[in-house]
Amino acid sequence: MRPRKDNDIILVPYNPGRHWVLTVLDMKTNTCYYLDSTRNSISNPVLRQNIES
Numbered sequence: 001m002r003p004r005k006d007n008d009i010i011l012v013p014y015n016p017g018r019h020w021v022l023t024v025l026d027m028k029t030n031t032c033y034y035l036d037s038t039r040n041s042i043s044n045p046v047l048r049q050n051i052e053s
Contacts, residue, residue, distance in 0.1 A: 012023040024033040 008027040010025040010027065012025065014021050014023065019038065022035040024035065025031075026033070
């Protein structure tokens, strides 16, 4: 396992069954993004709520 750099970005694709969503973790800024092309989708409200909090 390589050491983590401060500028690492981790991509977490997820398919809840109907379409793909993407979570992006920016380790440098300690920020998390939830990207869903359907915007109003409730495909995984628990995942979205955890990311938003």
